[in-house]
Amino acid sequence: MPDTNFDAIVIGSGPGGYVTAIRAAQLGLKTAVVEKDKVGGRCLNYACIPAKAVLRVADIVSEIDDASEFGISVGQRSIDFSAVLERRNQVVSTLTGGVSGLLKKNKVEVIEGEASLVPNKLAVSVNGTEYSAAKLIVLATGSVKRPIPGTTYGGRVIGTEEAWALPELPERLAVIGSGASGSEIASAYARLGSKVQLLEALDRVLPAEDADISKVAARGFKAQGIDVQTGVLVSDVASSENSVSFKYGESAGEADWVVIAAGRGPDVEALGLSEAGVKLDERGLVEVDGTQKTSVPGIYAIGDIVPGPALAHKASEEGIIAVEDAAGLSTHPIEYPDIPRATFCTPNVGSFGLTEAQAKEQGYDVVVGKVPYGAVGAGTVYGDRSGSVKLVGDRKYGELLGAHIVGAKATDLIQELVNTKALEGGYPEVARIIHGHPTMSEALAEAARAADGWLIHG
Numbered sequence: 001m002p003d004t005n006f007d008a009i010v011i012g013s014g015p016g017g018y019v020t021a022i023r024a025a026q027l028g029l030k031t032a033v034v035e036k037d038k039v040g041g042r043c044l045n046y047a048c049i050p051a052k053a054v055l056r057v058a059d060i061v062s063e064i065d066d067a068s069e070f071g072i073s074v075g076q077r078s079i080d081f082s083a084v085l086e087r088r089n090q091v092v093s094t095l096t097g098g099v100s101g102l103l104k105k106n107k108v109e110v111i112e113g114e115a116s117l118v119p120n121k122l123a124v125s126v127n128g129t130e131y132s133a134a135k136l137i138v139l140a141t142g143s144v145k146r147p148i149p150g151t152t153y154g155g156r157v158i159g160t161e162e163a164w165a166l167p168e169l170p171e172r173l174a175v176i177g178s179g180a181s182g183s184e185i186a187s188a189y190a191r192l193g194s195k196v197q198l199l200e201a202l203d204r205v206l207p208a209e210d211a212d213i214s215k216v217a218a219r220g221f222k223a224q225g226i227d228v229q230t231g232v233l234v235s236d237v238a239s240s241e242n243s244v245s246f247k248y249g250e251s252a253g254e255a256d257w258v259v260i261a262a263g264r265g266p267d268v269e270a271l272g273l274s275e276a277g278v279k280l281d282e283r284g285l286v287e288v289d290g291t292q293k294t295s296v297p298g299i300y301a302i303g304d305i306v307p308g309p310a311l312a313h314k315a316s317e318e319g320i321i322a323v324e325d326a327a328g329l330s331t332h333p334i335e336y337p338d339i340p341r342a343t344f345c346t347p348n349v350g351s352f353g354l355t356e357a358q359a360k361e362q363g364y365d366v367v368v369g370k371v372p373y374g375a376v377g378a379g380t381v382y383g384d385r386s387g388s389v390k391l392v393g394d395r396k397y398g399e400l401l402g403a404h405i406v407g408a409k410a411t412d413l414i415q416e417l418v419n420t421k422a423l424e425g426g427y428p429e430v431a432r433i434i435h436g437h438p439t440m441s442e443a444l445a446e447a448a449r450a451a452d453g454w455l456i457h458g
């Protein structure tokens with residue numbers, strides 16, 4: 001007979017669920033995690049990690065292609081796409097194996113199967129067996145792809161997860177949606193050699209980013225040969241055996257594969273939420289308070305099924321808050337705008353907080369500090385003068401309202417500014433913190449000086 005009594009049961013083993021389970025076990029709770037597919041969730045198996053593994057290959061290809069600038073001549077290079085996929089799979093299995101090991105080390109029981117809530121009890125049902133939770137249940141079931149209106153998935157019309165698992169390098173790829181996922185896919189495949197069209201309904205790529213960042217990113221995409229079409233609605237998508245035809249604006253297009261990268265929705269259908277009394281908001285996301293509690297006592301929800309940006313690190317943090325709250329520790333709600341956002345296309349994009357336009361709309365006395373990477377020595381030494389850093393601050397108290405970086409290592413560089421804000425520092429402090437030389441991080445200090453009115457290099 002399996003053990004069916006736990007303190008904590010977590011449904012879903014993605015970055016939300018597995019981190020929650022480990023934290024619960026650390027706090028002395030007897031914990032189980034239920035997974036209907038693979039340990040590690042979508043993030044490790046199909047999304048974040050495979051995406052970054054393939055993007056890494058594209059980055060190496062770019063470095064090889066740019067090698068002559070550094071005095072290196074490279075013969076004809078070629079890509080063995082099956083070897084690329086093999087490495088991608090190896091990366092995934094190393095990391096998912098690591099998660100399984102961590103769950104085991106922390107004595108978290110992994111229950112295989114699809115879980116649903118048992119109404120009026122703190123319990124879940126999996127494959128006909130009921131498991132009870134003495135303290136809490138955490139819903140961490142993530143999200144699934146959603147088509148854009150007028151389209152359906154099937155044949156050669158695929159979602160972003162499938163885009164990172166194509167069996168061979170496509171000759172022609174069309175990507176609908178130039179948010180983070182769409183831009184990553186377009187930028188990877190274009191540099192690997194596919195002919196890529198990036199189709200965006202709004203008037204710029206990466207439309208959630210600051211407008212200045214979108215401009216630099218669009219220039220980078222075009223330099224990679226991506227056919228960027230903004231302000232176009234895609235319609236009449238029809239998949240045949242070898243290709244997909246579609247319309248965008250007044251034009252007709254055709255590709256080997258069409259990737260819809262324009263939105264996802266919560267994976268909650270199997271959970272039996274309405275029978276259990278768990279309330280959803282108008283967008284179908286699970287309603288939670290600042291400690292991730294749902295409308296039902298003892299049931300918490302985290303990750304892609306609750307409001308906020310759909311990001312792995314956000315899911316993990318919410319899980320930690322949920323179990324710490326249930327264990328009686330004091331927690332504080334997440335400052336959602338200050339979660340770092342990272343887009344791993346080339347050029348790399350990292351940001352947090354408000355864009356300049358949002359800060360103005362919110363009535364701040366906005367100050368902007370902007371410098372190109374070329375303003376500091378590192379930009380020239382390492383070969384990226386076109387990147388740029390933009391800080392958005394509030395003049396009144398020197399507060400950092402947001403930061404926006406586009407260019408090499410932006411996804412790593414952004415963390416310094418996130419940390420500064422979390423530790424209640426502002427741009428005047430960043431301007432006076434000593435940064436190592438020659439590093440790209442000096443561009444952050446210069447942007448802070450620019451905001452503070454005393455730019456040195458520029």
Ligand SMILES: Cc1cc2nc3c(=O)[nH]c(=O)nc-3n(C[C@H](O)[C@H](O)[C@H](O)COP(=O)(O)OP(=O)(O)OC[C@H]3O[C@@H](n4cnc5c(N)ncnc54)[C@H](O)[C@@H]3O)c2cc1C
Nearest residue numbers: 012014016036041042043047048115142303304310311312
């Ligand atoms: C292509 C792509 C690339 C991305 N890249 C990044 C990135 O670089 N960085 C980043 O921060 N975010 C990225 N994201 C977003 C990130 O993947 C999600 O925000 C993250 O996976 C959410 O974590 P989660 O734990 O909520 O859910 P998931 O990772 O989706 O895991 C949920 C798990 O729950 C399981 N499950 C669902 N229902 C049940 C049930 N009833 N019973 C049992 N198990 C169930 C599922 O099988 C799944 O394994 C990307 C997303 C995509 C699609």
